[in-house]
Amino acid sequence: MRLTCPLCGERDRREFYYYGAEDYLHRPSEGAPSAEWDNYLHLRDNPAGVTKDLWYHEAGCSQWLLVTRNTVTHEVLGAELVVERKK
Secondary structure, three states: OEEEEOOOEEEEHHHOEEEEEHHHHOOOOOOOOHHHHHHHHHOOOOOOOEEEEEEEOOOOOOOEEEEEEEOOOOOEEEEEEHHHOOO
């Protein structure tokens, strides 16, 4: 699989570290109920189809990317820098 880093261009997947679903960007606020923290830390969907994941460009620019990809077809639909994403 190849990912296109917005800063470095197209690269092999082995340059990146896969962290997990985009859900990690939606951390509960301080003082949130323990059930909300439990959900954040332990409950993950395993979707078939389009998903957004966090990848770290470990062997490149050291940036976090939000990669949109299809888990069924393995097609990479896009990538954006986490620091530049629209909330």
